Amino acid sequence: xxxxxxxxxxxxxxxxxxxxxxxxxxxxxxxxxxxxxxxxxxxxxxxxxxxxxxxxxxxxxxxxxxxxxxxxxxxxxxxxxxxxxxxxxxxxxxxxxxxxxxxxxxxxxxxxxxxxxxxxxxxxxxxxxxxxxxxxxxxxxxxxxx
Numbered sequence: 001x002x003x004x005x006x007x008x009x010x011x012x013x014x015x016x017x018x019x020x021x022x023x024x025x026x027x028x029x030x031x032x033x034x035x036x037x038x039x040x041x042x043x044x045x046x047x048x049x050x051x052x053x054x055x056x057x058x059x060x061x062x063x064x065x066x067x068x069x070x071x072x073x074x075x076x077x078x079x080x081x082x083x084x085x086x087x088x089x090x091x092x093x094x095x096x097x098x099x100x101x102x103x104x105x106x107x108x109x110x111x112x113x114x115x116x117x118x119x120x121x122x123x124x125x126x127x128x129x130x131x132x133x134x135x136x137x138x139x140x141x142x143x144x145x146x
Contacts, residue, residue, distance in 0.1 A: 003070065004083060004141060010066065011087025018059070018088070019095030026100070033100040038109050038120055053114050063088070083137050090130035093123055 026033070031040050063084050071077030096102050103110065106124035113119045 001141060004137075007066075007070065007080060007084045008087045011084040012091045014059075014062070014084075015088045015091035016095045019092055019099060021055075022092075022096060023099050026102075033102055034104060036103075036109050037111050041111050041118065041120075049114060056113060056115050059088075079137055079140070082133055086130040086133035086137075089126050090134070093127055 026037065029037075029040055029044065031037055063081055066084060067077040067081035071080045093103065102108070103123045106127065107122045109120060110123050110126075111118055111120050112126055
């Protein structure tokens with residue numbers, strides 16, 4: 001269980017790091033703290049979209065590598081990946097809210113990912129999926145030998 005607490009902390013730290021990066025990106029792009037980035041997505045130079053995709057790939061690879069290093073079996077690696085991903089995703093939105101009060105509500109639309117193509121949806125979707133993932137894995141951890 002201690003391993004999963006540390007993995008949760010890792011995900012939370014990674015989320016804050018990314019949240020701070022996005023605050024700076026929003027400022028540079030001229031997106032106000034209350035605006036969704038969906039409107040600006042179409043205006044951004046395609047080279048910057050490509051650069052952003054490399055950041056997303058790096059983020060996923062960090063989580064995959066962590067899962068490979070920490071997990072003992074394939075199932076354990078998958079659980080480690082999903083657990084850490086869920087904390088990263090959930091606390092990313094919490095970090096943004098603490099820093100700039102964004103998103104203003106759960107129905108705010110966001111560009112969630114760019115890979116393989118843009119995923120655009122209200123923020124309640126990733127928040128809900130991450131929360132459910134954390135709950136399910138917590139139950140598994142408390143009732144099994146993961």
